[in-house]
Amino acid sequence: MATRLDGRALASRIEERLSSWIREHVSRAGRPPGLAVLRVGDDPASGVYVANKERACTRVGMRSLGAHLPAHSSSADVLAAIERLNRDDAVDGLLLQLPLPAGLDERPLLAAIEPAKDADGLHALNLGHLLRGEPGPRSCTPAGVMALLAEQRVPLEGARAVVVGRSILVGRPMALMLEAADATVTVAHSRSRDLAAITREADVLVVAAGRPGLIGAEHVRPGAVVVDVGIHRRAPDPDAGPEARPRLCGDVRFEEVEPLASAITPVPGGVGPMTVTLLLVNALASWSRRCGCPDPLPVVLP
Ligand code: NAP
Numbered sequence: 001m002a003t004r005l006d007g008r009a010l011a012s013r014i015e016e017r018l019s020s021w022i023r024e025h026v027s028r029a030g031r032p033p034g035l036a037v038l039r040v041g042d043d044p045a046s047g048v049y050v051a052n053k054e055r056a057c058t059r060v061g062m063r064s065l066g067a068h069l070p071a072h073s074s075s076a077d078v079l080a081a082i083e084r085l086n087r088d089d090a091v092d093g094l095l096l097q098l099p100l101p102a103g104l105d106e107r108p109l110l111a112a113i114e115p116a117k118d119a120d121g122l123h124a125l126n127l128g129h130l131l132r133g134e135p136g137p138r139s140c141t142p143a144g145v146m147a148l149l150a151e152q153r154v155p156l157e158g159a160r161a162v163v164v165g166r167s168i169l170v171g172r173p174m175a176l177m178l179e180a181a182d183a184t185v186t187v188a189h190s191r192s193r194d195l196a197a198i199t200r201e202a203d204v205l206v207v208a209a210g211r212p213g214l215i216g217a218e219h220v221r222p223g224a225v226v227v228d229v230g231i232h233r234r235a236p237d238p239d240a241g242p243e244a245r246p247r248l249c250g251d252v253r254f255e256e257v258e259p260l261a262s263a264i265t266p267v268p269g270g271v272g273p274m275t276v277t278l279l280l281v282n283a284l285a286s287w288s289r290r291c292g293c294p295d296p297l298p299v300v301l302p
Pocket residue numbers: 141164165166167168169170171188189190191192195208209210211214229230231232271272273275
């Protein structure tokens with residue numbers, strides 16, 4: 001039976017380290033770190049995600065400095081809010097919660113975020129730093145996957161890694177991070193022929209296709225490490241009564257793959273909790289740099 005890569009437990013251990021780091025350095029810095037989440041409109045799922053991020057800030061001793069603009073805000077309004085947060089010295093990390101209300105183009109707005117404060121690590125300049133192997137904020141979800149693999153001491157040097165998905169959010173930065181760790185990386189996508197033949201080559205298989213249950217036993221080599229980034233809401237179990245909550249599932253058919261894999265992330269409780277934690281890590285690294293404190297990454301990440 002596979003080892004479960006428990007993202008909830010690792011996220012909580014990293015949060016403890018973030019908390020201690022902040023306590024140790026706050027007097028030298030003269031202020032606590034600040035993370036600003038800019039929300040536009042009233043998308044209910046975004047409301048839940050923003051509240052999660054605010055709670056995470058409070059847990060580790062960061063200030064949550066977000067702003068909430070009405071759904072009818074113009075692009076100029078959002079830009080003005082981003083520029084205000086860019087200039088605000090109390091803000092070390094800044095992110096624009098997506099999706100934006102219809103009619104707002106996210107690209108120029110994301111590009112307006114000060115790269116040094118880019119908590120999501122998705123600014124073109126920071127993706128460029130990743131490509132060049134230079135320091136800078138890293139994309140949170142793939143960085144969370146790397147932390148899970150490091151914690152489990154999954155050997156990556158010389159390993160065959162396959163990433164299913166090539167989005168800017170997950171697949172592409174994931175492939176770059178695995179390659180930077182000296183894995184030999186293949187990226188598969190919706191046009192790849194014979195997906196199962198590609199994924200069966202993998203010692204480490206990371207699936208970020210956004211297709212529920214895409215990956216089954218036929219896609220996995222026995223002994224592989226399988227990381228499921230996908231997250232989907234399914235209707236509640238009909239036998240569970242009217243109070244039942246929606247169930248979550250991933251891109252991997254967990255019951256089929258778990259007996260084959262050497263290690264696997266569950267959904268929920270695998271990659272998801274790590275994403276929020278890595279957001280805090282990016283904000284902490286920015287705070288430490290801006291306040292003349294040492295680099296926290298070697299201490300807080302596995
Ligand atoms: P996305 O932008 O829709 O990209 C999906 C990628 O998967 C695309 O590159 C697509 O190929 C590829 N793909 C789709 N169907 C495929 C198939 N049948 N075979 C092979 N490749 C296929 O999605 P995303 O933003 O990367 O997110 C992926 C999943 O991760 C979603 O379920 C999302 O909710 C989840 N997610 C979770 C977290 C977390 O914190 N746990 C964070 C971010 C995302 P093409 O490029 O050819 O279209």
